[in-house]
Amino acid sequence: MDKSQGQILLRENDKIINEFKKLTSVEYLQKYGILLALFLMCAILSIISPHFLKIGNIINILLQSSINAILAFGLTFVIITSGIDLSVGSILALGGVTMGIVLQNLSNVFFAILLGLLVSSLCGLTNGLLITRLDLPPFIVTLGMMSIARGFALIITKGYPISGLPPMVRFLGAGKILGIPVPVIIGGGIYIITHIILSQTKLGRYAYAIGGNEEATKLSGVDVNKYKIIIYTISGIFAGISGIVLAVFCKRKFPIFAKIFPQAPVGNFYVNLIAS
Amino acid sequence: MDYILEMRNISKDFPGIRALNRVNLYIKPGEVHVLVGENGAGKSTLMKILTGVYSKDEGEIIFKGEKIDIKNPKEAQNIGISIIYQELNLVPQLSIAENIFLGREPLNGNGLIDWKNMYKNTEELLKRLNLNLDPRVKVKNLGIAQQQMIEIAKALSFKSELIIMDEPTSALAEKEIEQLFKVINQLKNSGVSIIYISHRLEEIKKIGDRLTVLRDGTYIGTYEVNSLNLDKIIQLMVGRKIEEKFPKEIATISEKVLEVKNINRGGILKNISFCLRKGEVLGLFGLMGAGRTELARAIFGADPIDSGEIYINGVKVNINSPLEAIKHGIGLLPEDRKMQGLIQIMSITSNITLPSLNNFIKRFFINKKLEKCTTAEYIKKLNIKTPSPLREVRYLSGGNQQKVVLAKWLCANVQVLIFDEPTRGIDVGAKVEIYKLINQLVREGKAVLLISSELPEILGMSDRILVMHEGEITGELLRQDASEEKILAYAMGRLKKVG
Numbered sequence: 001m002d003k004s005q006g007q008i009l010l011r012e013n014d015k016i017i018n019e020f021k022k023l024t025s026v027e028y029l030q031k032y033g034i035l036l037a038l039f040l041m042c043a044i045l046s047i048i049s050p051h052f053l054k055i056g057n058i059i060n061i062l063l064q065s066s067i068n069a070i071l072a073f074g075l076t077f078v079i080i081t082s083g084i085d086l087s088v089g090s091i092l093a094l095g096g097v098t099m100g101i102v103l104q105n106l107s108n109v110f111f112a113i114l115l116g117l118l119v120s121s122l123c124g125l126t127n128g129l130l131i132t133r134l135d136l137p138p139f140i141v142t143l144g145m146m147s148i149a150r151g152f153a154l155i156i157t158k159g160y161p162i163s164g165l166p167p168m169v170r171f172l173g174a175g176k177i178l179g180i181p182v183p184v185i186i187g188g189g190i191y192i193i194t195h196i197i198l199s200q201t202k203l204g205r206y207a208y209a210i211g212g213n214e215e216a217t218k219l220s221g222v223d224v225n226k227y228k229i230i231i232y233t234i235s236g237i238f239a240g241i242s243g244i245v246l247a248v249f250c251k252r253k254f255p256i257f258a259k260i261f262p263q264a265p266v267g268n269f270y271v272n273l274i275a276s
Numbered sequence: 277m278d279y280i281l282e283m284r285n286i287s288k289d290f291p292g293i294r295a296l297n298r299v300n301l302y303i304k305p306g307e308v309h310v311l312v313g314e315n316g317a318g319k320s321t322l323m324k325i326l327t328g329v330y331s332k333d334e335g336e337i338i339f340k341g342e343k344i345d346i347k348n349p350k351e352a353q354n355i356g357i358s359i360i361y362q363e364l365n366l367v368p369q370l371s372i373a374e375n376i377f378l379g380r381e382p383l384n385g386n387g388l389i390d391w392k393n394m395y396k397n398t399e400e401l402l403k404r405l406n407l408n409l410d411p412r413v414k415v416k417n418l419g420i421a422q423q424q425m426i427e428i429a430k431a432l433s434f435k436s437e438l439i440i441m442d443e444p445t446s447a448l449a450e451k452e453i454e455q456l457f458k459v460i461n462q463l464k465n466s467g468v469s470i471i472y473i474s475h476r477l478e479e480i481k482k483i484g485d486r487l488t489v490l491r492d493g494t495y496i497g498t499y500e501v502n503s504l505n506l507d508k509i510i511q512l513m514v515g516r517k518i519e520e521k522f523p524k525e526i527a528t529i530s531e532k533v534l535e536v537k538n539i540n541r542g543g544i545l546k547n548i549s550f551c552l553r554k555g556e557v558l559g560l561f562g563l564m565g566a567g568r569t570e571l572a573r574a575i576f577g578a579d580p581i582d583s584g585e586i587y588i589n590g591v592k593v594n595i596n597s598p599l600e601a602i603k604h605g606i607g608l609l610p611e612d613r614k615m616q617g618l619i620q621i622m623s624i625t626s627n628i629t630l631p632s633l634n635n636f637i638k639r640f641f642i643n644k645k646l647e648k649c650t651t652a653e654y655i656k657k658l659n660i661k662t663p664s665p666l667r668e669v670r671y672l673s674g675g676n677q678q679k680v681v682l683a684k685w686l687c688a689n690v691q692v693l694i695f696d697e698p699t700r701g702i703d704v705g706a707k708v709e710i711y712k713l714i715n716q717l718v719r720e721g722k723a724v725l726l727i728s729s730e731l732p733e734i735l736g737m738s739d740r741i742l743v744m745h746e747g748e749i750t751g752e753l754l755r756q757d758a759s760e761e762k763i764l765a766y767a768m769g770r771l772k773k774v775g
Binding site for chain 2: 209
């Protein structure tokens, strides 16, 4: 390539760069619009109520949303692969109930938590296997799992609430470290883990690739099925974690009912998360 | 008024390329005017300017003696210019009448849809086309040919005096084509002009009155169809600059890299055997449905095979998935670049490193710095035009996207590259760049399997040519022995190699 051609190319590149800048300003709004709306809402609420912008209130909001948040982080993986997991609410219940039952009978905290997580991850794994091996739509599979997990939760509790959790567990739900409630800390930790997995690891990159174009990802030599199974399992585990936190958060006063966790607020939450 | 439409000295620039350079098009009232040219010659761009999809940079358009400036497709429709695209734009769930009057339904005094009037008008339109159809029938219950007629009826409902038909026969059977031609003749006799775009040269002689040739965005000329024979038309379309278009360099061809033996796949691939050597460009030609893409996908592990063996560097290998194919050094640049080759919403970097991401992992984490440096190298080497390696590939042009797909495989260090229709939908300048890259690849000792449905491309770039017909390899030709006639004879199954 001679000099003049090179200059033409450079000029063209400039043109493209300008175009690029224009595009980003629009994209910027698309990307952060929801976050801006959140700030706007906070600003309005702060003006309306003098109690809104108090540390106590903010911590309370974080506490209230920490369980939804953990669910949403798991769902984020699934949604990024352009899948859907409707069963998280039920898996949450099953995970929490499993831990509760084990605690009532064995009073071994670690074993109880472990089993709760194991059961919920098995639910997620089953979702993943059915979706990939039988090539079923995620909507149908996870809708089925929603009923199955809820059913199991009702069976093992025989429909009765569980009460009488040992104080050691209650720390997980009601304890505070440096004034911050433990569920908030757990939620924050899981947020960081989610963020690192999605932005820094192979799994995260493949998740985006699968969601962007599954066929092209497969043709790039990625074992798409394997990663989808992992991702549905993660969604299950995260649902289990939130179930355990919820179980202990409720203390004795609010025994756990093996009921489906309300889906609507969860739905809103993860949509917001992904958009931002 | 000699002409219903005059397009004078139309020019159009896209970033980095002049798509049209002072092109003329003159249409007489009541004629079928054929517009021909190779892919990328500028036919579609010219039609998009005429119908207001693009704006022109230079030139003027005179319609029915008046200078016009069409800003959008709706305006074109209102003044009487309609276009019928290759992909029909009908709503399958709606009836014929609803489709024809979509968005401009006649209303009665109460502001409700005047169905009676709508059906009556539709019936009249259908009668004009000699179609015996109920306007209440849903479009999804009609065949492709009938749907096309509905599009024509829709064009007539706008009182169009000029109808553009883009490859109208590509999806039609022989008999349906005849029906279409009958309708075209009828329209012609009632004074409607037709711009007819087609790749099927035999049709041009049958239906066309005059013909305009475009080549690489320039105007070649307008001729009476009767004054030309097919060879002359091809010559006008292609020009004589084959060497410039295909800058082929012969590289040193050495040992076998890939050998396939007796590959079979349920009636689609039959006993396919061939070998591919280092430094070689092996062309693979076949007509539609011959099994070219299927063969590529079978070798790449994207589709399962029933029987057959694949050898890499003389060693028998099992390839059951693209992952295994890549491990054995095979890369596929798929036919459908957008849907299969790239993840449009990801960055150039992420796309390039996708098959070889393991090489960029350090203790669970992606080494983004290394990733970016490596990508920048390929961007430079392949001359990918982009302001940043982090730009999403959907913003790149077709040629640059193809280069990203290529970079992906180079980054994965594959030895065999299968190019499936590498230059489809890419402009002429970028095509030459892709060919030069193929030269460079074989010079570096890689092996290339070049699949194409464009004969000049196969003839221009291959060292050796395989021809497929109905799932079989029917012919093998060396570069110096190959000609269009021979290849086509094999491709149509008229000739078959012995042994």
